Each structure stands twice: as C-alpha cells, then as structure tokens.
Amino acid sequence: MHETRPGTARERLLAAALDLFAEHGVSGTSLQMIADRLGVTKAAVYHQFPTKDEIVLAVIDPALQRLGPIAERAEAQRGHTARQDAVLAGVVDLVVEFRRLSSTLSFDPVVVRLVRTHHALRSLQRIRRMLGGTAPDPGSRVRIAALSGGLMMAGADPAVAGLDDEDFRDHLLAAARRILRG
Structure with a gap:
C-alpha cells in the first residue's frame, strides 16, 4: 500500500477515521463522514482506500504487526x-x-x-x-x-x-x- 509519513494524506485520513470510529463506531462511520472531516471529496478517500474495511485494517495493522x-x-x-x-x-x-x-x-x-x-x-x-x-x-x-x-x-x-x-x-x-x- 502507501507509505505512512507524519502529515501525509494517508496518515491524516487514518487519524480522522479513528476519531470518527471513536465517536460513531465503525459501522456508524461512512466514507463520506471521513471525507467531510478531512474537507476532501469522497473520491479522495477512495483514492487512498477503496473500502472502509481497508481503512479499518490500516488503522489496526500497526498493532497487529x-x-x-x-x-x-x-x-x-x-x-x-x-x-x-x-x-x-x-x-x-x-x-x-x-x-x-x-x-x-x-x-x-x-x-x-x-x-x-x-x-x-x-x-x-x-x-x-x-x-x-x-x-x-x-x-x-x-x-x-x-x-x-x-x-x-x-x-x-x-x-x-x-x-x-x-x-x-x-x-x-x-x-x-x-x-x-x-
């Protein structure tokens, strides 16, 4: 996948997703909500991650690894x-x-x-x-x-x-x- 560096679009997306997951749960968080939190289009989120499951996996993967x-x-x-x-x-x-x-x-x-x-x-x-x-x-x-x-x-x-x-x-x-x- 993509490299994660402080301040990258990917890292900001994952941080926003984790914040929204904390507020609404994974099922209660949509890709549109993540896009809105970041001030980007839903297409920009899809560019980084085609599915919400891939976002969830990217959020938890550092711990699992x-x-x-x-x-x-x-x-x-x-x-x-x-x-x-x-x-x-x-x-x-x-x-x-x-x-x-x-x-x-x-x-x-x-x-x-x-x-x-x-x-x-x-x-x-x-x-x-x-x-x-x-x-x-x-x-x-x-x-x-x-x-x-x-x-x-x-x-x-x-x-x-x-x-x-x-x-x-x-x-x-x-x-x-x-x-x-x-």
Whole structure:
C-alpha cells in the first residue's frame, strides 16, 4: 500500500477515521463522514482506500504487526518462564502503546470480523502457546483467557486513562504476572 509519513494524506485520513470510529463506531462511520472531516471529496478517500474495511485494517495493522516480533523475541528465550516474561512484557508494551486504539475498537464487531481472518492471528496463537504450553490444563486456560480479556479491557478502561505510560505499564505487567502465575 502507501507509505505512512507524519502529515501525509494517508496518515491524516487514518487519524480522522479513528476519531470518527471513536465517536460513531465503525459501522456508524461512512466514507463520506471521513471525507467531510478531512474537507476532501469522497473520491479522495477512495483514492487512498477503496473500502472502509481497508481503512479499518490500516488503522489496526500497526498493532497487529507487532505480534510477530513479540512472539519471535519470546521464542528466542531459554526456558518457559523466560518466554512467558518476554511475552507478557511485549504484550503489555503493545497495550500501553495502542491504548487509544484499544479503547476505540476492541469490541467493534467489524474489527472482530477483520481480525479473525488477519494473518497476525497466527502470531497471537504462538503467544498463547507460550503463555500456557501446548496442552494447558483448565486452570491455565482460564488464566490465559482472563489475562487476554483483562489486558484488552485495561487498555480501554477510562479509569486508567490518566495514568502515564510508565506507571500504567508497570502496574499492568505486575497484574499480568500475578494472573498468569495463579
């Protein structure tokens, strides 16, 4: 696709789309609304992205693309605990960095549909295996599910929105470790 640079038409379009998604949800946001927000024609939006799904994917793709490197760094560690710690640190960093995105799009049905078919899902499955092993017991599966949902919710929770990134990261990582280790 197109290169993203600060100030490019593409970057402004994605920022406007994220703002509108936050206000109206993905389904409630039209390409015309994005064009109006930018002060351009709908054709200008189509020039960058032929469909709204492509806009949504471009908005979430930077976060999804981080999953592979997180899995690779963790897999390079020796021992199960070191791999788990590397996964937790990587995922927590991801949540902290993309918390606005998480709070806006985590539970949007369009986003859920698009993520289910995204190639980054394979990396997410690798990450889950490192957290729970290849055949996790029921307790481990529940802890991993609680951890996954908790991390997504923490990124979206307005109660922690005021925390600076470093504080948020430290507390989130400590909580994640407690949940995972049961």
